[in-house]
Amino acid sequence: MDVEFLELTETSARLVIKGLTPAQVNALRRTMISDVPKMAIHFVDFYHGPSKEGKESTSAFFDEIVSHRLGLVPIPTDLSLFSRVDECSCDGEGCPNCSITYSLNKSGPAVVYSGDLEPAGHGGYKVKDSLIPLTKLKEDQSITVVAKAILGSGKEHAKWQAVIAAGYKFKSVLEVNGSLCNQCEDCIKACPRNIMAMSGKTPLITHLEECTACRSCADACTKKALKILLDPSEVIFKFETDGALHPKDVLEKALDLLEGGFKDIEEQVDTL
Structure with a gap:
């Protein structure tokens, strides 16, 4: 080949x-x-209460719509550092080895963009595509969110689709x-x-x-x-990718997965 x-x-x-x-x-x-796995936001917590400026924590969209948009934001992924939550030593609790936590805190009037997401303890995982609009805030509105990104694959949900x-x-x-x-x-x-x-x-x-x-x-x-x-x-x-993974990394991971899958079949056949 x-x-x-x-x-x-x-x-x-x-x-x-x-x-x-x-x-x-x-x-x-x-x-x-x-x-091929990649990171995507899967857990989102909204703070409902007055902000530091005394503004109402709400926006024109329902929380579910904002959550959906957050889930589709491309999250920088390093497959050599992160493991899946169900395979991590934290037993699914979520830790720096299997998840990235982001915070979002903004007051209106303003447009909230993907670039407003701030990684906690992972400075290198700032969202690259910073101009994806999430919602719009009026003068008396604000939004406070804590979101967690984890690894997944496209067969589980489209937000984890690397390609x-x-x-x-x-x-x-x-x-x-x-x-x-x-x-x-x-x-x-x-x-x-x-x-x-x-x-x-x-x-x-x-x-x-x-x-x-x-x-x-x-x-x-x-x-x-x-x-x-x-x-x-x-x-x-x-x-094409959404920027979460480099195309070369996607290709190499896909080849590794194919090879691993056929090796598993070979091992099972050998035991017959």
């Missing part, structure tokens, strides 16, 4: 995978979506019948992505990773000299 990164940013990756079957690539995609968009396509292959092609270049003009050019007397796709196999080029060829085929042995894989 060969892997080549075409693009890698803090929140997205695009790579070429060679030597895997479509089923294996899809298993990787599904594992990234449903099994928000993951998909793949097969490599496009352009076949040209030289005896029929008259070098009219109609196929090049018809390409909606402008990724075709002439190489001598033969049209070719200059950027195969950008080709969507729409077959506009083949349809424009009146001589029927072109065919667009798909090669399932070479896959262009693309996915």
Whole structure:
């Protein structure tokens, strides 16, 4: 198997995978979506009473709506430091090894943003996407919240989904019948992505990773000299994260989970 990164940013990756079957690539995609863990706010306590300024602790939204929005805020995650609550030595009580506590205290008039969440004792886990609006406060309103983030996976709830968009396509292959092609270049003009050019007397796709196999080029060829085929042995894989985890960390964790799952099956088969 060969892997080549075409693009890698803090929140997205695009790579070429060679030597895997479509089923294996899809298993990787599904594992990234449903099994790779990440941090998300799961417990929220609201303080209902006057603030220090004497303002009423309330907002235009019900507490449940604010809680839901808090749960969808991307929380920075370090999978090497945190364990799941049900696997932690604290027996589910919640401790610095399995949870991050955030506080939020703001008075109106103001818009409350995700950046107003302050990590307690975890200065390095300040929310990166600081401009997610949570609620709006009027002059006489305030909000005081204590929230706790824990590890979970996408199959438990969408807020723990490490990957928000993951998909793949097969490599496009352009076949040209030289005896029929008259070098009219109609196929090049018809390409909606402008990724075709002439190489001598033969049209070719200059950027195969950008080709969507729409077959506009083949349809424009009146001589029927072109065919667009798909090669399932070479896959262009693309996915995005919400910023809680780096794309490379998501990919590595998904591969580890797949390997571990098959090893468990192998061990059980060996005992038969």
